[in-house]
Amino acid sequence: MTTQSIISRYKQIRQFSEKICEPLKTEDYVIQSMPDMSPTKWHLAHVSWFFETFVLGKVNPNYKSPNEQYAYLFNSYYVQAGDRFFRPHRGMLSRPTVKEVFEYRKYVDKYMIEFLEKTDEESFNKIKVVIEIGLNHEQQHQELMLTDIKHLFSMNPLYPVYKPIEKIAEQKIENINWIKFDEGVYQIGYDGDGFFYDNEKPVHKQYLNSFSISDRLVTNKEYLEFINDNGYKRAEFWLSDGFATVEREQWLAPLYWRKIGDKWMYFTLNGFREIELNEPVCHVSHYEADAYARWTNARLATEREWEVASQGLKIEGNFVENESFHPSAKMDNNRIKQMYGNVWEWSQSSYLPYSGYKVPEGAIGEYNGKFMSNQMVLRGGSCATSKTHIRNTYRNFFPPHSRWQFMGIRLAKDVD
Amino acid sequence: MTTQSIISRYKQIRQFSEKICEPLKTEDYVIQSMPDMSPTKWHLAHVSWFFETFVLGKVNPNYKSPNEQYAYLFNSYYVQAGDRFFRPHRGMLSRPTVKEVFEYRKYVDKYMIEFLEKTDEESFNKIKVVIEIGLNHEQQHQELMLTDIKHLFSMNPLYPVYKPIEKIAEQKIENINWIKFDEGVYQIGYDGDGFFYDNEKPVHKQYLNSFSISDRLVTNKEYLEFINDNGYKRAEFWLSDGFATVEREQWLAPLYWRKIGDKWMYFTLNGFREIELNEPVCHVSHYEADAYARWTNARLATEREWEVASQGLKIEGNFVENESFHPSAKMDNNRIKQMYGNVWEWSQSSYLPYSGYKVPEGAIGEYNGKFMSNQMVLRGGSCATSKTHIRNTYRNFFPPHSRWQFMGIRLAKDVD
Amino acid sequence: MTTQSIISRYKQIRQFSEKICEPLKTEDYVIQSMPDMSPTKWHLAHVSWFFETFVLGKVNPNYKSPNEQYAYLFNSYYVQAGDRFFRPHRGMLSRPTVKEVFEYRKYVDKYMIEFLEKTDEESFNKIKVVIEIGLNHEQQHQELMLTDIKHLFSMNPLYPVYKPIEKIAEQKIENINWIKFDEGVYQIGYDGDGFFYDNEKPVHKQYLNSFSISDRLVTNKEYLEFINDNGYKRAEFWLSDGFATVEREQWLAPLYWRKIGDKWMYFTLNGFREIELNEPVCHVSHYEADAYARWTNARLATEREWEVASQGLKIEGNFVENESFHPSAKMDNNRIKQMYGNVWEWSQSSYLPYSGYKVPEGAIGEYNGKFMSNQMVLRGGSCATSKTHIRNTYRNFFPPHSRWQFMGIRLAKDVD
């Protein structure tokens, strides 16, 4: 990684955040439609705060933030980086305005580019990991911006359209093939030279029983059969917490689905429309994914099975670069299809430290380790993930009831 | 009331709503900072919906709303006028945009003016009461727009300024004089020819014991003595529900007050600044007003005492037309001062129907009658009320824990 | 009132509390089935604590409580009498046991009787008002014990029976007659020589318009017509808070009613059984009473109208002394029937101080005044009230959503 290549990646990633905002009106940047969600304006400022705090604040003793309060307003959860504004109140802030936030971005960019252009190799080497984290961090927030805007728009009876739909080519879907893997000791964790998150380390050995994994994702059509078989009412398929959630939240289908007369419709970033049967099912919680799998007499893969199964596959699929912002029935050319892109795939693994994991020192150490509780691992990226962001060792994580990310289902099985 | 005079009042009142918005940024129109509060955008649209639904929809068979969903989005609580969007979700709507809402206003105005210019006297007479209600209704929402914006801005650590403060002239305050009224049968309720709300009727007789009323409002200085005497910790002064509220909400002072070091500061529409001691105390709940009064060995006036005491006074004082948007220590020329404007004055009367009150038929009948439960009456208008809107029989009402309106305290006493 | 007569009343009232407990098992004394309700054990101890604290603690310097912690555990809300155990945790206390509570009662009784037998007239005169309050207070808790036990039993799918039902004689019901009262100045408030609560004073004048009042209570049959006319779904009859409560609580009928197949059943202290159509409707909130009245084009009486209407009637009816513990269709011999006993009658008056009311000094002053907020007045007593406890000036009060007392409906009307 040279400074030239990083300048170019920095510009490209920063611009892509702003590109995502192009379809938005000023009013769309402001609202927090649920506690887990953040206003677009906040995302745009927060990722800039990250560079300000963890890069500029360290390398440039003269750097001054355009507004001293931004450090307080745009810190997300870094306890060691100072006080934070109460998360569920992010939607209380009409100021700074959207314009001021874009100016803040420009300001930070100016100093970042200036630093990168002038720095010597030694100084650069000391900080480059943090810059890489900052860029990956911004890519994560790009995904959140899309899923959060989707949530906000879905609450509005006017159903705003983020990007109008083009004609979708019809896709045929083959029956599932089960791809088998042998029992044995496997190596797990990131072992390359590029960027990785701390939670993908250390590389370690894992004994796996033989297993099979489905060669494609579960479709809307297949999931509808579960719904029609009364799946949401039959406790025998569900984890106890899952069924309690179904009853409390009165879930009857994936998030954003709505039955109008006889037809199942869903809200998408392309508008409110009838569901496509062959697409991968999306916006299901871990509970729903797990219950669906039991109903088919299969199960979800463990995250280590998923990692083993994806070794050697080419990273191709329906990513955010496609700008469809929706899962697609189209298949890629890998032996196991749809492993990357489209939807994050729920595993049956809790998000826990790998054997030998150490939390890094300082505020950056809060990035991953402290969330290792009450979350399940997801793998493979989605249609809102950047292709340059994903790896086969990449561990995403959300609580088992979460549904507002692009989350779906791949089945696995024991081999007897 | 002629059509010409009503056209002129219509234009003036409608324009004043937009004038109130001049200091706002687009982002300020969107947010709902608490369930009782509505975004400015919603207020602007709702008052237009009122004219659309209750006037244009009745008098103009060809009238079509610019968007059919507005009837759903901008109905506040008129059950008989159709379904309503869930009130605490008003802040979930980024669309229609602010621009679209202003266009909606123009559209309604065009049809309203057209109607008023062309209508004959008979048709006009049938609908003129409703138009008057619509205009008074818009004036009420102008007041809410100001108090709601104040609440929103107060949540923001950047403390946005609605209107910068000018130098405040120092005012001297005299000791309280107690003005006495004799025992006897009094007439209560609106008995004139102008506009009135249904809840001010019917005129009826009321036997009152002799009483005295203070000739001015309670000041910040006087209220501070209550705070400093540990008033918020001494249950003996409080209604049981009031003390429970104090403990649950951890109230230590009026809303918007904050102690910084040794100084009491408050958030105002003119910015965050040190309190002025001689100003009328403001943003207190009925519970606080009642407890303060007991602490002084006095009490609040009943609404009928207030009405009797205000008979014959000139309607002058610090109203919204002053554009200070804040209570003032300045006195008017009446025998009993500050009865009008500055702050709404809590009475000790529950909001109940007058003897013989009948709820009007149809959706308009939902205006007042159905709120006659769990509310206390306030009298006299505030610095956010229009001078043309208030009367000495005017009955405002809020739940006893409410504090975000401009609400204050006047004392009364039995005469032994 | 002589000491002899008060000793006899003291014994009789204290014994009646224990008589009410005869049908109970030990387990029935312990549970708090909702935050408003208290375990029987707590009631029995609390009324004894009252005598201990406000009588024995004042007159007998050597008096020591059997357990110092009882003062903390059994204080209800007297802030000035010291700290209190958190009300919603009253059901957390398995100890003191029921046996220990009965011993506590005996202990207090011993000291009370001893004091009353030995005291001289002067000492007695100083304290006799407090003793009278203590006795009336215990009678109030006797009523609560019955309504609280009813609530507890109703939660149990085994539907325990407090007192088995005897054969109910069929009763015929006449059509309503409207009894008219003339316009004029009336005197309101207690003006006799006996015991009264502070809230019944001072005697004062009130101007009333002419009104009519129904000569009997509303029956189950009449109320069923309201239910069958879809009354619980039609917002136009309801106060706004009332309809919100109906929707939130999913009310479809009075408390304890349950539709089994085609039949309306209710839970009573005599067991779970089919409703009797001619009985007065019971266990309705103020909201339901008010909505029912509107549906009939009538209204509830104000508390002052009720008081005027009841002047001169004989206090007779279905009281707790009947030991039926349920309203009855049987009529008394008054011109206006069922004014006393059977069910407390909701008025349309908020519970507010009478003109000139002063809160008494000290902890006893917390008895009534501090509850004058968010409550509605009820009049006339119920089938759980002692005949010796009620007066025509007696003001009972509960929040408008309360239904677990024996509460019912009498209609009134304006006279045009």
Add this chain to the structure above:
Amino acid sequence: MTTQSIISRYKQIRQFSEKICEPLKTEDYVIQSMPDMSPTKWHLAHVSWFFETFVLGKVNPNYKSPNEQYAYLFNSYYVQAGDRFFRPHRGMLSRPTVKEVFEYRKYVDKYMIEFLEKTDEESFNKIKVVIEIGLNHEQQHQELMLTDIKHLFSMNPLYPVYKPIEKIAEQKIENINWIKFDEGVYQIGYDGDGFFYDNEKPVHKQYLNSFSISDRLVTNKEYLEFINDNGYKRAEFWLSDGFATVEREQWLAPLYWRKIGDKWMYFTLNGFREIELNEPVCHVSHYEADAYARWTNARLATEREWEVASQGLKIEGNFVENESFHPSAKMDNNRIKQMYGNVWEWSQSSYLPYSGYKVPEGAIGEYNGKFMSNQMVLRGGSCATSKTHIRNTYRNFFPPHSRWQFMGIRLAKDVD
């Protein structure tokens, strides 16, 4: 397992449940002091319902429950066994009385013994696994009865004593020794001939890195150093959910600890008293155990490390048979001490199915599998566990915030 041996175990275990109740008053059986906790009466009936439903209902076509509603009232969570009474309402039931519950137990025992005495081997073999589950199930509820009674008593300001304390012999505590285990493939899961729960199966291989484990539990003294080092205020040691829980619940120390003046006291089943410094710390959540471990630069063991470390140790320690009902500083004779009894040891493993796990068919299948979500594994049993109930493969599980069981801390470490 012969019928004779099972009859004897059946009697012994059933009698031990009743022995646990000997110190209780009738009132103590009734109350539910928090939603997770159940009244003793309910436990006693529920374990009998288990035999009634899963044994007698299957083997005896003429068996009739003494009350048809018991099946509804005393089902805990077996969805497939029919409807259940709402769990948080278990404390609403004053009936059936304690006496009736004991009669219910006798009734079930009579039929169970009769069946066991008369059955032939073939019939017995079909049902014996279910009987074993029933007995182990009752032992689990014996532990819950003790921890639930402790919780109830702790809520009472009178601090009832379950069993008075005897003089505690002083114990010396040695410094921690770290016992090392080598890297390699280990076998995990139950591999014997006796009883086991489904979640201990199947036996499978696991690759473990080398690790060290402490040879004794963490003591109160050691934990106090963490408290005194401001451990509850320093976010850097805590999981994010954990710190949020600490702040929300205002935790300052383990459950039942209370600082009186300068001294830390705790509530125990032997009364409220000063803490013993050398005892194992108890009543900490997973969050606290994890934060403590980080503060010492160690970590918790995984459940598989714990299982490997405990292989070959003798099952001895402070179990419920000791009847101290409290952890003890006394050491056993194993190389690694206090692995069994005293306190359940939090692992850092989420409760998940072992590779190849299958949920058994039918209602019995609801015993373990459906709880595999949002829970952490604990190992080794406590002072409230029966010595005959525990195994080194035994997997207990609770949500990470739970503290009311006897739960404590053992440290582990990576070996570099």
